[in-house]
Amino acid sequence: MPFVKPQGKLDHFFLLSQDLFCCIDFAGTLLNANPMFETLLGYAAGELVGKSCGTVVEPSDIAVIEAALARLQSHEKVTPFDVRALTKSGNVLWLEVTATVGDQVIYVIARDISRRKTIEKQLTRNQRLFQIVGETALIGGWYVDMSERLPIWSNEVCRLHGVPEGFQPTIEEAIGFYEPSSQPRIRQVFEACCEQGLSFDEELEIITRQKQRRWVRVIGKAMRDELGRIIQVQGSTQDVTERKATERQLTLLERSVESSTNGVVIVDAQQHDLPIVYVNAAFERITGYSRDAALGQNCRFLQGEGTDPTTLKKLRKGIHAQQEVHVVIRNHRRNGMPFWNDLYISPVRDTAGIVTHFVGVQNDITTQREYQAQLRHNASHDALTGLPNRLLLDQRLAKGCLLAKRYHRYIAVLFVDLDDFKPINDTLGHDVGDYILIEAAKRLEEELRPWDTVARFGGDEFIVLLPDLAYEKDVMQVVERLLACLSAPYWYRGSELRITASMGIATNDGTISDPRQLIQQADLAMYKAKRQGRNTYQWYTDELNRKVAERVNLRHALQYAIEQSQFELHYQPQIHGPSSRVTGVEALIRWYHPERGNIPPGQFISLAEDTGQIMPISEWVLERACLDAVKLNANATTPVTMAVNISPMQFQRPGFLASIQQVLEKSGLAPELLELELTEGVLMDSTEHAIQTLKDLGSLGVHIALDDFGTGFSSLSYLKRLPINKLKIDRSFIRDVVNDSRDAAIVDGVVTMAAKLGLEVLIEGVETAEQYAYLNARHSTHFQGFYFARPMPLSAISTYLQESQHPHNDSEPHPT
Numbered sequence: 052m053p054f055v056k057p058q059g060k061l062d063h064f065f066l067l068s069q070d071l072f073c074c075i076d077f078a079g080t081l082l083n084a085n086p087m088f089e090t091l092l093g094y095a096a097g098e099l100v101g102k103s104c105g106t107v108v109e110p111s112d113i114a115v116i117e118a119a120l121a122r123l124q125s126h127e128k129v130t131p132f133d134v135r136a137l138t139k140s141g142n143v144l145w146l147e148v149t150a151t152v153g154d155q156v157i158y159v160i161a162r163d164i165s166r167r168k169t170i171e172k173q174l175t176r177n178q179r180l181f182q183i184v185g186e187t188a189l190i191g192g193w194y195v196d197m198s199e200r201l202p203i204w205s206n207e208v209c210r211l212h213g214v215p216e217g218f219q220p221t222i223e224e225a226i227g228f229y230e231p232s233s234q235p236r237i238r239q240v241f242e243a244c245c246e247q248g249l250s251f252d253e254e255l256e257i258i259t260r261q262k263q264r265r266w267v268r269v270i271g272k273a274m275r276d277e278l279g280r281i282i283q284v285q286g287s288t289q290d291v292t293e294r295k296a297t298e299r300q301l302t303l304l305e306r307s308v309e310s311s312t313n314g315v316v317i318v319d320a321q322q323h324d325l326p327i328v329y330v331n332a333a334f335e336r337i338t339g340y341s342r343d344a345a346l347g348q349n350c351r352f353l354q355g356e357g358t359d360p361t362t363l364k365k366l367r368k369g370i371h372a373q374q375e376v377h378v379v380i381r382n383h384r385r386n387g388m389p390f391w392n393d394l395y396i397s398p399v400r401d402t403a404g405i406v407t408h409f410v411g412v413q414n415d416i417t418t419q420r421e422y423q424a425q426l427r428h429n430a431s432h433d434a435l436t437g438l439p440n441r442l443l444l445d446q447r448l449a450k451g452c453l454l455a456k457r458y459h460r461y462i463a464v465l466f467v468d469l470d471d472f473k474p475i476n477d478t479l480g481h482d483v484g485d486y487i488l489i490e491a492a493k494r495l496e497e498e499l500r501p502w503d504t505v506a507r508f509g510g511d512e513f514i515v516l517l518p519d520l521a522y523e524k525d526v527m528q529v530v531e532r533l534l535a536c537l538s539a540p541y542w543y544r545g546s547e548l549r550i551t552a553s554m555g556i557a558t559n560d561g562t563i564s565d566p567r568q569l570i571q572q573a574d575l576a577m578y579k580a581k582r583q584g585r586n587t588y589q590w591y592t593d594e595l596n597r598k599v600a601e602r603v604n605l606r607h608a609l610q611y612a613i614e615q616s617q618f619e620l621h622y623q624p625q626i627h628g629p630s631s632r633v634t635g636v637e638a639l640i641r642w643y644h645p646e647r648g649n650i651p652p653g654q655f656i657s658l659a660e661d662t663g664q665i666m667p668i669s670e671w672v673l674e675r676a677c678l679d680a681v682k683l684n685a686n687a688t689t690p691v692t693m694a695v696n697i698s699p700m701q702f703q704r705p706g707f708l709a710s711i712q713q714v715l716e717k718s719g720l721a722p723e724l725l726e727l728e729l730t731e732g733v734l735m736d737s738t739e740h741a742i743q744t745l746k747d748l749g750s751l752g753v754h755i756a757l758d759d760f761g762t763g764f765s766s767l768s769y770l771k772r773l774p775i776n777k778l779k780i781d782r783s784f785i786r787d788v789v790n791d792s793r794d795a796a797i798v799d800g801v802v803t804m805a806a807k808l809g810l811e812v813l814i815e816g817v818e819t820a821e822q823y824a825y826l827n828a829r830h831s832t833h834f835q836g837f838y839f840a841r842p843m844p845l846s847a848i849s850t851y852l853q854e855s856q857h858p859h860n861d862s863e864p865h866p867t
């Protein structure tokens with residue numbers, strides 16, 4: 052292709068143009084290029100002529116050139132295109148190329164657009180960055196030109212409102228997205244911005260097109276022109292829903308912690324000495340320290356004397372190991388008062404797992420502890436005297452035995468029982484009784500050494516443990532001291548009271564297998580002391596033990612006897628002196644043991660009383676006696692009363708009256724023929740209730756006799772009030788009545804007194820003709836005794852009665 056030289060003015064244009072001109076043939080060979088072309092691409096004048104245009108094209112864009120050439124060859128139109136040119140030194144330039152086919156050549160005009168391309172690239176990058184910021188920070192931009200008052204929303208803002216990109220709302224529509232209660236506010240701040248140029252920064256709730264609620268932070272500010280006129284309001288809208296939720300959550304957490312009844316304290320784990328960085332209100336309330344006083348301090352300011360070092364060690368170990376730790380520690384309030392702090396400490400880790408804080412949750416459990424201690428104390432101590440109770444006594448006893456054994460000492464157990472406490476309690480009232488018990492407890496404690504124990508064992512019974520005696524006999528001086536201190540006068544509201552005690556002593560060297568046996572032994576010894584006149588002491592002996600063992604055996608045998616009906620009733624006649632007639636019989640129980648033979652009631656009745664076995668026995672006696680009385684009266688010409696011994700327990704049972712009524716009905720015995728024998732003790736013990744029962748029995752027609760009269764200590768004024776029919780003078784006054792003027796005087800006195808009170812009298816234990824003659828000559832009473840007859844079985848008494856009512860010879864009662 053011949054080189055066509057540019058002509059005329061066009062030549063100048065070709066030579067001076069800042070654009071690049073060149074001519075190429077259809078094969079792409081450069082035919083001509085203007086100076087700018089060669090200068091820009093770094094070639095010398097004419098250096099490119101004859102070379103392929105590919106020489107100046109960036110290799111990856113050659114395909115673009117080839118495609119354009121192909122189109123031009125086919126005489127197709129080629130729209131301007133961008134291509135990367137390569138300078139001689141290897142730099143890349145962006146060129147915008149326009150190519151047209153001329154006379155067998157292709158005219159190419161190229162313009163350096165490298166700068167534009169760089170700006171475009173920058174813009175794209177900025178846009179992308181803007182998009183990334185928007186997407187990641189959920190923040191979008193908007194503006195409103197004052198001339199148009201139409202909001203322009205970025206894609207992110209559109210997305211936030213749930214509308215498609217490019218959505219174009221009016222201002223009212225934009226405001227309408229806000230939650231109704233927020234609309235006035237956004238309108239107000241937006242208008243203030245438009246009119247007065249006041250910036251705003253609000254967090255409000257919007258409702259998206261999909262009816263979703265979102266919290267947005269909307270910031271706006273006014274843009275002014277060079278004359279200061281507001282031309283645009285622009286700003287950003289950011290989705291802060293998540294942060295709001297987190298904030299709400301945090302506020303909730305903070306309020307919860309703040310209003311917790313447990314004290315909460317947070318310390319900084321990364322600072323030296325773990326200073327407190329937070330305490331809640333409960334902490335202030337529990338400790339008495341204000342927040343300001345606590346912040347910055349180490350928690351040890353709550354400690355003080357008496358803080359247990361083991362607990363502290365555990366606490367420090369937990370913190371050092373950055374582990375959870377739970378302790379109950381004695382802390383001190385600001386006013387110095389100690390309190391029990393139930394403290395849980397946990398490490399708080401950051402996302403990397405590093406312990407940044409420790410949180411302590413504390414609870415004041417002082418009241419709870421005190422209550423527990425009180426409960427523990429109550430469980431092991433007697434409420435009235437504050438002394439250890441049986442439970443604690445057992446523990447101390449077992450421990451005392453162990454120590455005695457280990458150190459070759461003796462342990463002594465003293466069973467202390469106040470004498471005649473019950474009458475004082477009953478007559479003077481429980482307040483007095485309580486006072487005496489408390490005072491007695493105090494006196495006992497004061498007399499003993501710290502390692503001795505005084506325990507309340509029951510009503511008026513105390514146990515003293517002396518676990519450290521060198522010799523057994525050492526107990527004596529303690530016992531004597533205790534007896535003396537207990538018998539000293541008691542002053543209650545200005546009145547002097549006197550009471551003594553009986554004591555049983557048991558000692559051991561600690562080798563006893565069951566320490567509680569020592570209490571039983573001391574108990575036995577105490578009973579012996581009581582029997583021996585009170586205000587004294589007795590040692591436990593093996594003899595006593597034998598008796599106890601016997602009692603246990605007897606108890607078992609008695610149970611068997613009840614089940615096997617081994618009992619029988621014997622009857623002893625009662626004679627009316629003046630008429631010599633048998634007017635009644637007394638039912639007396641007999642127990643024939645298959646191996647041991649006859650066991651007298653004196654041996655088992657009191658045991659049965661103690662064990663409660665008296666009840667089935669008494670019921671059987673009453674029923675049998677009434678049935679037999681009916682039989683005896685069937686053949687009798689004059690009525691024969693049936694005297695039945697009633698035990699204290701039987702009498703005091705609530706259903707006693709009903710049981711009498713029932714047995715009378717069942718047996719058909721006339722009530723007047725039944726005489727119940729009660730002892731003084733029974734009546735003394737139960738006061739008003741007893742009198743009422745006696746009255747009720749009297750209303751039934753049943754007779755009451757006071758048995759063993761003279762052996763108890765009943766006051767005569769008391770006797771006056773008792774609705775009874777008969778006194779039975781105890782046989783102890785009869786034995787020597789003939790020779791002992793004092794006994795005779797007592798019998799005289801009782802008979803006279805009874806007559807004045809309108810009571811009948813029966814003299815028991817008449818054994819000899821002499822006694823009878825003596826008594827019968829002086830007193831018109833009833834008599835009973837071996838002189839007339841011993842107790843005998845039913846058949847024998849029946850015969851006896853018949854014979855006595857139809858005597859063969861004279862009217863004198865016949866002795867057996």
Ligand SMILES: Nc1nc2c(ncn2[C@@H]2O[C@@H]3COP(=O)(O)O[C@H]4[C@@H](O)[C@H](n5cnc6c(=O)[nH]c(N)nc65)O[C@@H]4COP(=O)(O)O[C@H]3[C@H]2O)c(=O)[nH]1
Pocket residue numbers: 623638639640651652653656669672696697698728758759782815816817818835836837838842
């Ligand atoms: N030395 C002597 N003793 C005489 C003479 N006359 C009668 N005795 C005895 O004196 C006791 C009279 O009974 P008590 O004082 O009620 O004393 C009774 C009574 O308190 C009680 N007892 C007997 N049977 C029963 C019963 O069925 N129920 C209850 N609760 N106690 C009973 O046992 C006690 C003793 O009964 P026993 O051994 O049967 O003894 C009877 C009787 O055998 C006498 O001239 N000289």
